[in-house]
Amino acid sequence: MAKLILNRLSKTFDMAGRAAVNDISLTVREGGFLALLGPSGCGKTTVLRMIAGFEQPSDGSILLGERVLADAGEMVPPEHRNMAMVFQSYALWPHMSVAENVGYPLKVRGISGDKRDRKVRDALTAVHLETYADRRPADLSGGQRQRVALARCLVTEPDVVLLDEPLANLDRHLRQEMEETFREFHARSGATMIYVTHDQAEAMALATDVAVMSEGRLLQVATPEEIYARPEGRLVGGLVGQGAILSLSSPAGDRRILDWPAMQLVLADRAVGPGADILVRPQDVEIAAEGAAVTVLSVLFEGERYALRLALPDGQTLRAFSRHPVKVADRLAIVIRSAWRL
């Protein structure tokens, strides 16, 4: 195994059209778990399909270690990449039993008899489906089908495992269970995994690295903690975690982490710089005896707390939490403990 390198990767589908993927460079470390996060249509699935070999790059290259998998001229077909993929639709072959589905990559590789049976059994055990070997995919539930698809990935020890929105068709309860299965699978196989999703919570919960894409471009790659704490730009800030983005004049210097005194200056419009986008997370907004004046726009009871939308005097909105009930149109004072200039 080796690291997977995307080098200035681009893909244009028709001659005149705009690029679906535009100049993406990215290195996935060996054994890493990368989530490709972005709104639908941002090109993340196209990146995944280029890594799998279903699409050829229009420009740039894909390398696995020293080996060039694809560039604009040549490419290794998916058959010879030693990768595996979990599809959104599971892609189980309806005419084969569960064991035959899982064992098919081995059969193609010419592995037969006891050795194949043992590997299939091991893979099914790993996803807790050992008693379902003789069933047909049609007899299984959605979550079970997804686990069969995962076992099919497990069986050949692939270099890279690709997951294309694998939880999109499952209900919330099953999602949590499957997230656990994916984490287990990653720890156990040590394979490099690339996970495409539009759900930021899923990406943060699973991945060791998150790459955020929008309109074919790569906006930021970082660990989940990093990307949450220090997002780059308005798009990433809006996509990752909850928070409100305020358009205010920028504070003095190139400070990015703003504490309350700095925020006071900014809110009072006494800052010096040009306009800036400032991200305020709701947990950093504190209701206090004195501070900036706000009006309550809406209140939502979430069980453990109340989620508030607050309006600043200039009309911009903020999110905040409160442990005590407040009423719509109440006037409150808030302190912003921390904010991030995007």
Next chain:
Amino acid sequence: MRQSRNRGNSQPRWLFPFVVTVIFCLSVLPLGRLAATGIMSAFRGGAGELLSDPGLWRSVYDTLSTSFFGMIAAVVLGGGFALLLTLFDIRGKALLGFLFMLPTMIPPQVTALSWIGMTGPSSALLKAIGLAPPLGSPQPLYSIGGIALLYGVQNAALVYLSLRAGLLALPRDAVEAARLSGASSWQVLKDVILPLSLPGLAAGAAIAFVSCVGNFGIPAILGIPAGIYTLPTLIYSKFAAFGPGTFADVSVLSALIAILSIIGLTVEGRVLRGRDYRVIGLSGQVAVFRLGAWRWLAELMLWLTIFLILVMPLIALVASSLAPAYGVPLSPATVTVKAYEEILVRQAATRTAFANSLSLSLATAFGLLVVTVLTGYFLVRSRSRLTGLISALAEIPYALPGIVLAVAFILLFAAPIPVIGISIYGTIWIILIAYFSSFFAVSLKPVVSAFRQLDPSLEEAARLSGAGFARRLADILVPLVAPAAGASVILVFLIACNELTVSALLWSAGTQTLGVLIYNLDDSGSFNIAAALSVLVVVMVIAMMILLELMAKRLPKGVVPWRS
């Protein structure tokens, strides 16, 4: 080129050239050859002589009038059935629909024979019940009206299917909105359903017209004895009286048929354009109107029609086959199975014809399947802009009347094939190739719809498992399209086995098909033997249709032509 830029696609490099070669050989080459000969003879002035022949214009007139009245009959029969069976609470719809489809699947020469057996002074059936007209009175079907009537019976199902598809595609909310606006059932029918279903009816009428123009079996049996020649039978008679100008003449005649067909098909395409609202997830179930006290009458009419256009002719056919000779009254004393013995045991010619037809149809059905699985895969998976053109070219030979195609292949293979210097003219191979060309679209359609339904990720998963194209084809793709492939084989076999038009021009001694044999037996006066052979053919047709009906549940929508 597109191809080289899409190396990520799943098709092996040879697939595109393969598909292009197949389409070229089966569609472009024969039709191009026909067009070339037609244009050349037009320039040499040979066409002038033909076009100034009043016999030709007489024949054009007869073709148009029989086809027009045939179309009217088909619209009345098929339209009536489609409206009653789709919109009203008639009992036994499935059975009525199936029986109504039968006349279309029965070969036209058999239809013609069975109707002859039902009418006229020599009808064994009429004689048996003492209703036969006196000897010497004319056979009423040997006329323009008779040909048109049988065209109507033969093609009514085409109108039925087209109108029914239109009715099933009606948005249910349009009907419900009209109801909520306070319209009565009759007003809904008159103001909403009928206007909206008009394109389906017009399209069905156009296809029926094209089918009438190209029909050979009916005018050959009913028209030639009365001196009525439609364009297809005129081509046939020109070949029978072969002369130096024959090739030029028949290519011009074929061009005339082709032009008439293209006009019809264009009308069909026009009226159906923009009728794609059927894809907006509707249930395919129109509101059913209650007939109340009228239901009995409607059901009686439907069953009476089935009896007249299907049951009676078939009874007459069986009666003719059991009579000792044409014109001898059928009674318990005279019943004989001699005709069956004759065809099954005694005559070598019938055995040859059976063997020819069965082997030709089997070879066509299975041989084409290999080609259409690959072509269908290409058409569905390829992002090439040529796919539209390729599927259109694949459709044309089937859309054109068989006689046109037969002429094209004669022109193509009349001289020995260049380079290898072998002549296949007069051998069974020319029929086989013509069948491949003619039934390519029949074989392709079910396979394409099966591939369309297939989730591409099923194949992608196999690719990532390491399976190459051949492996995927064998392990994943073919098993998944197998039901449709089975239907495709049965359909092609069914149509090829009963085919007369193509082989009528292409057969020679030793290569006659069942269709040709039935026609020749009737032509030479062995009516009862021809009838017996026809009975066997009908039994085979019904058996295969039932087989398809039983398979229908496992097939993609639209594969079994009479199910909607």
